[in-house]
Amino acid sequence: MAHHEDYRQWPFLTPEEFELTCALFDKRYIQAKLGPTRKNFKINTRRTLTTGTTSIEIIRLLQLPEEEDDLLRQFAKLGGGAPDVSGDIAIDIAMADEEEDHEALRPAQNVDGTGDGLPQYSLYSHQPYVTYEIHLHATYRLPTLWFTLHDIPNGEPSLDIDSVYRYLVPEQYKSQLREVGVTGGISAANHPVTDVPAFFIHPCQTKEAMECYNCPIEEYLMTWVGLVGGCVGLYLPSEMAQAKIGGP
Template sequence: MRRLTTFPRLTEAEFKTACTAFHNRFLQHQDSQQEWTSVDPLQSFNTRYLRITRPLQPNARDTPKSDDAEQESEVEESEDEEALPYTPAPAPEALINYDIILSPTYCVPTLYIHILDPLHRFPPTLDTLYQHLVPSPYASQTRDVGVLGGITITDHPISNKPVFFIHPCRTAEVMEASASGRDLEPEAYLMLWIGAMGKCVGLDVPPALALASSKTENKRWGETRMILVVN
């Protein structure tokens, strides 16, 4: 597979190659992981992008229910001999869509995050962002803008709906530091980018996919060393 020509940036062709390879990797190993629901390469008009979907794991405070309230409910039901057993229907599952789109200005992947919820429990507000998307260790970093460029609310470039957005102004700098001098291929770039930029909003590469990627890179490095030794 060809190497990147404009690292730490990507061309459109390299971004397409990365998305296709990453999608194929997910299809090969999706049964070995439970973190992600799907990985889909999509296109709208001339815009190609990759959508990663995972379930939203709600915090306990999303469905508050105290022990006292449960006991009181049990007492009321026991006092009414004719009361029928009641099992509340489970609330519909909410999903998080992570859309990865190549920025035409910065020539790096950008991340747009949208919570898909039939009950509209998670509006695109800063409260939702810090309660349900940003892990605690990254909260202060995102609030202070930091090396990731900050998380804002903007309109999705395709749907025009308000979504969360990681600004790409410093992505090239982050990628260059993260690569540590390695010569990356498109898919390896995308894997590294997700690891560097996605953690602050709960997007982590499942271990099964990361392990498969590591084995592939080690195999290629071994083949390269063998060629050098033979020559």
């Protein structure tokens, strides 16, 4: 079945179509049976009050504490000392609470609703993580992937292309991205909302890639992330593809 009639001009998106794809993408994440994956992979829909634009934020921890002692130290950093129960039991309780309460899956937001604040993790404070953001490009009228590194170890600079290649780019993509250069590869510019320098994947080749697919609007961002995200370490859990969602 052809789905191009779902869009005004496939594969481009109007702001209204992009907002709908974001809502459906977020709904798919909420309904997916992710289990422990929710500990280090979080998705949230953002709306900027000053512009009225919608975006998707994806937060992924770059590494988890490898031992129980590491986890206990994270509790201690929060000022409450070690929990009364064992580390494994504490994680199980936290996960059970998250599965029951979808709001527990969300990082903290600013009170003004802009969502510009840094995410807060109750269990993994000060762990290195990456924030991916999906914004609609005003000129190309296609989703664009922005990303920033946070709390990476040894005082390494976050806004550094070598850090991006070290922590995000899988080995099989490194030579390809370096050959492509700025156009179509990893670029840096001021963030479209915060105006703070950040990295992004240039969208100039997205149109040709998306034209090879025939996807309904509820699968648009799933397909797009599958095409764009892998080169900087963004892979969606398979449970999201399996999640059944209805209309908006």
